[in-house]
Amino acid sequence: MSATTHGAACGVVLGIVLVIFLQQVAYLDLSDLVPALEYLIVGALVGGVIGGLLGMALGHSYLARHQVDAATKSK
């Protein structure tokens, strides 16, 4: 699993968790089915995109740092 995929999966879960948590702290109303599903889908989409971007950035930064270390050691 790549870092982007991993980050997107984490972001989807976090987006859904955040929506339910906002209902728990009385900020959102999930009593009706249709707006509740809209909130969950929007949360999952936004969380997935943000998580994917974060995962990709983390993966690239780690790989770049690792390549620099390897080049330094070879010298």
Place this chain on the structure above:
Amino acid sequence: MPRARRPAVRAGVWGAVFALAVVALLLNVPVLARAAPATGPASIRPAAASPYNVTWNGVDVSTAGSSSSAISIDFSQTANLLFNWNVAGVSISDARLQMYYFGFAVSTRDQVVNNPVPCAVASCSIPLSWTPLSVNYVLEGVYRLTASFIAPNGTTMFSENFYVRGNAPYGFVALIPIILLLIAVYEVYALVRSGRYAALGRKSTPPPPAAPPTSPPATETPSSTEVPAEEPAPPGGPNP
């Protein structure tokens, strides 16, 4: 990373940003829905104009017609509701209270009146007490409730939506918030470590799985005409 892949990565990043912007613009942002519930607030209607009225521990529920003005309650305490109506000649046989979550009634409480008689006086009422003990450790949050007046023939004479904010006992020690917090902490931890996982996965790429050993079918019996695989070497040694 090869340089040839960088334009593709940048295009992917910009594509993701564009998709995020489109989603944010096209769909409703949940924050806007805080003060605008899907069902019309009942408090818009003047309370005096309606002959039906419901009180929750003495508070008119029509004042809690939106989630932002929800009645704060304790799920471990008993709620005393009073269903009032002042329509002469109308009989109510059932006072019903329902709690909704994701469009489904997660709790229903009925106060059935046996042999209902039409209301002959200025105001009639049905008391209803409700203690949601079965859900008090789980359902902390804001919920929509519906109070209904049901006639003996099953017709709903009047119903009113209102919101309550239920607090679990001991404050924040409800089951769902704790589970959600644990999931969030774990996901953030996994997200932070995702880069390291990817790097480790690239460094130690496992070899492709070997083909499973092909064993001869069990039904096959060795035949006596088979040639042996190795012949004994001649006494003089192998030829050069």
